[in-house]
Amino acid sequence: MANPVVAIVGRPNVGKSTVFNRIAGERISIVEDTPGVTRDRIYAKSEWLGQPFNIIDTGGIDMGDEPFLKQITEQAQIAIDEADVIVFVTSVKEGVTDADEKVAKILYQTDKPVILAVNKVDNPELRSEIYDFYSLGFGDPMPLSGTHGIGTGDLLDKICQLFPKDGAEEEDTSIKFSFIGRPNVGKSSLVNAILGENRVIVSNIEGTTRDAIDTKFISKDNTEFTMIDTAGIRKKGKVYESTEKYSVLRAMRAIDRSDVVCVVLNAEEGIREQDKHVAGYAHEAGRGIIIVVNKWDTLKKGNHTMQEFEKTIRQEFQYLSYAPIIFVSAKTRQRLEKLPELIKRVNTNHERRIPSAVLNDVIMDAIAHNPTPTDNGKRLRVYYATQVAVKPPTFVVFVNDPDLMHFSYERFLENQIRAAFDFEGTPIHVIERRRK
Ligand code: GDP
Ligand code: GDP
Numbered sequence: 001m002a003n004p005v006v007a008i009v010g011r012p013n014v015g016k017s018t019v020f021n022r023i024a025g026e027r028i029s030i031v032e033d034t035p036g037v038t039r040d041r042i043y044a045k046s047e048w049l050g051q052p053f054n055i056i057d058t059g060g061i062d063m064g065d066e067p068f069l070k071q072i073t074e075q076a077q078i079a080i081d082e083a084d085v086i087v088f089v090t091s092v093k094e095g096v097t098d099a100d101e102k103v104a105k106i107l108y109q110t111d112k113p114v115i116l117a118v119n120k121v122d123n124p125e126l127r128s129e130i131y132d133f134y135s136l137g138f139g140d141p142m143p144l145s146g147t148h149g150i151g152t153g154d155l156l157d158k159i160c161q162l163f164p165k166d167g168a169e170e171e172d173t174s175i176k177f178s179f180i181g182r183p184n185v186g187k188s189s190l191v192n193a194i195l196g197e198n199r200v201i202v203s204n205i206e207g208t209t210r211d212a213i214d215t216k217f218i219s220k221d222n223t224e225f226t227m228i229d230t231a232g233i234r235k236k237g238k239v240y241e242s243t244e245k246y247s248v249l250r251a252m253r254a255i256d257r258s259d260v261v262c263v264v265l266n267a268e269e270g271i272r273e274q275d276k277h278v279a280g281y282a283h284e285a286g287r288g289i290i291i292v293v294n295k296w297d298t299l300k301k302g303n304h305t306m307q308e309f310e311k312t313i314r315q316e317f318q319y320l321s322y323a324p325i326i327f328v329s330a331k332t333r334q335r336l337e338k339l340p341e342l343i344k345r346v347n348t349n350h351e352r353r354i355p356s357a358v359l360n361d362v363i364m365d366a367i368a369h370n371p372t373p374t375d376n377g378k379r380l381r382v383y384y385a386t387q388v389a390v391k392p393p394t395f396v397v398f399v400n401d402p403d404l405m406h407f408s409y410e411r412f413l414e415n416q417i418r419a420a421f422d423f424e425g426t427p428i429h430v431i432e433r434r435r436k
Contacts, residue, residue: 002257003045004163007056007083009076009107011099012068014091015119018146020044020057023156043249048156053163054256056082061245069102076106078246082253085162086114087155088138092129093120096136104136113162117155119144174216174224175347178254179292180282181264182274183247186294189330190264191215191227197336198225219340230254251278259350259391260288260343260425263320267309267327268298271316279317286392288350288426289323290342297329322418324425346425351390354421359385359395366416373406380404383435394429402432 006023008016024044042060046053058075066074079086088107090100107114118130121143133141142158144151179187194217201216201224215227230250255261261282265275282289291313299305310325317323326342328335363385372380381400388396395417399405414430417423 004053004084005056005082005253006053006085006087006159007058007079008087008089009058009072009079009103010089011072011097011103012059014089015144015146016059016089017057019087019089019117019119019144019152020055020059022146022149022152023055042245043252048160051160051163053159054253056249061243061249063243069099072099072103073106076103080107080110080112082249083112084164085159086110086112087117087159088114088136089117089119089144090133090136090141091120092118092126092143095129096132100136104138108137114138115155115158115162116141117144117151118142119146121145121150122148172226174226175260175344176226176228176258177260177262177343177347178228178230178258179262179264180230180251180254180278181266182272182278185264185266186330187230187264190262190292190294190328190336191229193330193333193336194227194339197333198340219344220337221341221344223340223344225340225343228254228257248278252281255282255285255287258287260290260346262290262292262339262343263323264292264294265313267293267295271312276316279320283319283427286427286429288343288346288392289320290339290346290425291317291320291323291325292339293325293327294330296327296334297332322423322425322427342425349423350392350426352393352421352423352426353390354387354393354417356384356386359387359417362416362420363397363413366413370412373404373409375404378404380409388431392427392429393423394431396431396433398435399432400435402434405432 008020010016020042024046042057044055046055056079058078061075061078063071063074086107088103090096116133116136116138118133118141121127121130122145127143130141130143142151142155144155146152179190181187195215198217198219201218214229217225217227219225230247263275263279263282265271279289279291293309293313306327309327313325314321324342324346326335326338328339330336363382367382372382374380378401383398383400385395385397388394397405397413410430410432414428417428417430
């Protein structure tokens with residue numbers, strides 16, 4: 001169900017980020033535009049011939065002071081842990097180097113498909129030199145020129161061929177959710193507390209490394225959940241896990257795989273810039289969202305402490321006005337028993353489908369009470385609305401001229417839809433289409 005993942009590995013300067021940018025194209029998610037989150041792009045969504053996938057440039061995961069060889073082997077390890085297909089990039093300019101062999105050695109340890117790409121093959125004369133790369137032991141090397149854009153189509157064809165086939169995994173109807181947030185807000189404590197209160201299903205089916213850290217449990221009302229681990233919460237110990245980029249990457253991966261994302265804040269420290277970045281990505285990704293204020297036990301509470309905290313959250317996270325807020329403590333377990341039911345409710349709303357007839361009643365009623373805007377004497381006409389997707393619910397409104405739809409009127413229609421149906425916790429999208 002989740003999009004397959006490609007990771008690019010290789011020693012420095014072979015052209016990984018150049019190849020990454022070629023493949024990622026112009027698609028830049030908001031997170032990368034947000035200062036301080038990912039300074040360079042290391043994670044992007046892309047698509048080839050209708051096949052969506054995510055791509056990671058492991059070369060961008062900087063391990064600070066670690067020695068050079070340690071860094072490239074850790075990066076290769078990340079690729080093995082995170083990806084479905086690995087692209088091992090080398091360069092025809094330098095030929096096969098010791099560092100390439102080091103990377104190859106790590107990659108021998110995985111069963112995942114590895115494509116060997118020889119970059120900087122800028123002209124046909126260089127093609128004969130790629131045969132040296134057979135010595136790395138990954139079969140036919142694929143010639144590439146990242147800067148000239150040669151060979152990327154063939155590479156993408158090959159990548160898509162190697163993705164795991166749909167249908168291989170059994171139908172999983174559990175509700176997938178994750179806790180995301182900056183370090184120390186209490187994510188792992190929440191994970192442990194939740195698992196302590198619910199019946200964990202132990203699976204003896206050997207999954208991939210990535211999925212093995214997901215945990216399934218059954219809540220008191222018999223609903224099946226899958227808790228998706230972020231930032232290596234329960235497999236601490238690898239050097240790269242403490243790097244900021246890796247934790248951002250893991251959070252983004254977890255968000256992509258979740259139906260509902262619990263954005264965890266720390267009541268003790270209040271709201272920080274970093275909280276907004278991660279929340280912004282979850283919103284942008286269209287997931288169901290719950291704001292979980294943890295460490296509620298640490299506050300000395302007056303009569304209005306909760307209302308005041310809520311007011312601050314609403315001010316700071318205006319785009320998340322649909323997200324419910326829950327105040328909990330992983331330590332005292334206050335209100336934790338309410339979390340699974342809240343996640344379930346948000347998930348139901350996230351996949352809610354409104355029959356067209358009912359939807360159109362609401363829209364036409366709204367228009368009768370608040371006439372559509374006009375521009376230069378021309379009035380917006382709304383003919384018909386229909387829901388075209390769930391997760392998140394997406395509505396198409398057929399109109400005479402989309403340019404006549406003002407932002408404020410679109411907001412009005414969205415509010416009317418929200419007032420008529422329960423969409424708490426989920427973003428909804430309203431799109432205008434011209435009807436000829
Ligand atoms: P990375 O360290 O592996 O991410 O490598 P970069 O993408 O930063 O590229 C390293 C250098 O190689 C840069 O100066 C690129 O312009 C150059 N480079 C990348 N791809 C090609 C290519 O296909 N041909 C040539 N001639 N140079 C390239
Ligand atoms: P993570 O980095 O987000 O996974 O945070 P941890 O779960 O490791 O928690 C960070 C610290 O906060 C630890 O010392 C926890 O014991 C503490 N902590 C977590 N939840 C609570 C809570 O609800 N109340 C209090 N007082 N401390 C908490």
